[in-house]
Amino acid sequence: MIELRNITKVYKTKNGELTAVDNVSLSIEKGEIYGIIGYSGAGKSTMIRLLNGLEKPTTGSVLVNREEISAISGGKLRAARHKISMIFQHFNLLWSRTVEENIAFPLEIAGMSKQERTKRVAELIDLVGLTGRGKAYPSQLSGGQKQRVGIARALANNPEVLLCDEATSALDPETTDSILELLLDINKRLGLTIVLITHEMHVIRKICHRVAVMEAGKVVETGKVLDVFQNPQAPITKRFVSQVSGTNETKESIEQILENYPSGKLVKVTFVGQATEQPIISHLIKEYGVDVNIVHGTISYTTSGPYGTLIVHIDGTEEQVQTVLHVLAKHELQTEVIEHA
The missing domain is CATH 3.30.70.260 (ACT domain)
Structure with a gap:
């Protein structure tokens, strides 16, 4: 479903070149929940921008559903991005719009009729557990409810891939668990491929099938979550595992x-x-x-x-x-x- 082939991303700064991602290769299967974990500066945020085409790799290629995202631009890239949605740490909602209007926004851009939008929005509100809150504004919602709106909006155009950029970092532990359970339910119901970027091993343990551990731009360890927890190899992986064990x-x-x-x-x-x-x-x-x-x-x-x-x-x-x-x-x-x- 997603394949990274020898990806390197180098930024030019006033202090010289900075290698944010260093020769990374990963394969993510259709329908799985894949976690990418690392501390600040590991290269996680750059990775997610490479996955959705917001950044081009310096070398290597990014393929999503057999299409090379890293090699297309313009209309083709915009069309490819319709199948790749994203949710964010700080929700990125439109504060002047209601829950319904936030969810409907990408459907408006896609040119869907009002009648179809209304039906689709109602389905999504029910899916993410916000029944009865459609007329509320973001300022009237809890952090967990705001993230549920973000998830519903990301699902509006029936994407094939959902990218989650530290999606639970701003939430308390109980709310984090409820959002992770929602993502797991969506994965099972829709067969959606989910990529989670996080610095929290609890998030990986809770819902991911496989994980890649990043440090200083490199992937230092990959594997099934249970295998990695049972027998971590890299020192940084051992530190992450010890956080929850x-x-x-x-x-x-x-x-x-x-x-x-x-x-x-x-x-x-x-x-x-x-x-x-x-x-x-x-x-x-x-x-x-x-x-x-x-x-x-x-x-x-x-x-x-x-x-x-x-x-x-x-x-x-x-x-x-x-x-x-x-x-x-x-x-x-x-x-x-x-x-x-």
Whole structure:
């Protein structure tokens, strides 16, 4: 659906050349929710402008639905953009227009008749959960309601791709979750391809199927969200994952934990999918005669299934502990001995 081939974008500044995107290649499948995550300055905003044709790459090509956006201009580019819509961090609504009028605006530009516009706007208001708010002005809406208007307006012309530029960054956590659930519902109902640009790993975990991690203009890691959460490779990816997995505090207090457990091993165990629901720890205690103490644990949920991490202290003979580690591996659980006590 979307393909970036060896994209580089260089800006000329008074201080010399600035490489915002550095030789990036990505493939985004039709109907998936794809996340691009990075901190400020990583190149995310430039990426989204390349995807909708607002910027041309210095080298490389951008294809959307087999059409090379990076190689067309004028009327052809405008026609291509009708199939690529966008929602923004700060909503970008027309404050002098009502909810209905904001949603109808792109339909007016497209030349749709008033009767057809009225019908389409009513459908979209219902789709985004704003029934009864059609006559309200943006100033009368909450942040979440404003973003719902932005989503409805973006869907007006039946796009094939929806680009979300930090679309939940200005919202509180509860409202963020409601907007993400709406996007997930729209993706399932309409089969819409969604590209999310964000610096929040919670957003990626909540609804994305795959993710690309950016740093200094480069994509440093890609993969299925569950795989990336289970086994992050790049240091920056590990930082993002730790934000939502709750492992930072535990690592910082390792020395204190070890003081409380003078023998045995401290082991990090990662559970994925159905393994999160299995009573494996109690089985180990009963079957192998070891003492297992759960020091820290979390379970998180992604669109591909749940995953969990436990940091456990296993106490027993060296042979017993090695047997337990072998059994955990047989259950396809990842184990990492953090430190010898």
